[in-house]
Amino acid sequence: MILVLNGPNLGRLGTREPDVYGADTFEDVAALCRDTGKKLGEDVEVRQTDDEAELIRWLHEAADGRIPVVLNPAAFTHYSYAVRDAIAQRTAPLVEVHLTNPAAREEFRHNSVVAGVATGTIAGFGLQSYVLALHAIAELNTTS
Numbered sequence: 001m002i003l004v005l006n007g008p009n010l011g012r013l014g015t016r017e018p019d020v021y022g023a024d025t026f027e028d029v030a031a032l033c034r035d036t037g038k039k040l041g042e043d044v045e046v047r048q049t050d051d052e053a054e055l056i057r058w059l060h061e062a063a064d065g066r067i068p069v070v071l072n073p074a075a076f077t078h079y080s081y082a083v084r085d086a087i088a089q090r091t092a093p094l095v096e097v098h099l100t101n102p103a104a105r106e107e108f109r110h111n112s113v114v115a116g117v118a119t120g121t122i123a124g125f126g127l128q129s130y131v132l133a134l135h136a137i138a139e140l141n142t143t144s
Ligand code: DQA
Pocket: 008, 009, 010, 072, 073, 074, 075, 076, 077, 097, 098, 099, 100, 101, 102, 109
């Protein structure tokens, strides 16, 4: 089982700034993640919330269950020490993903407060960022 967790505004993909995030909807992201999971032989559950407290509860659930996570923290990436502290409690792998490359965008997106407690980060490949992250976790699961 792998949890794919998504933060604020990602549920609005498709209509949200399509020039930046593309035309694919959040349901397209979720379907692609589930399909990738099938190919990898892993159960994938995809969730999205605009609520920091809910995201933190899900991260606690992952920590308690030692469940690997693909996380797009969205804007929380740049300022949520609470999300960072929740991630720091995990023992299973957690890959931070972004559709865009925040380092190539506005200054305030250049810093990730969660990157230092993630296993690694994949950013800038659109929907493929999620596919690459799921492959990375599957690879870690088979080699560890
Ligand atoms: C994002 C990048 C963040 O800076 C932004 O706040 C998002 C989406 C991405 O996937 O590219 O909401 O995480």
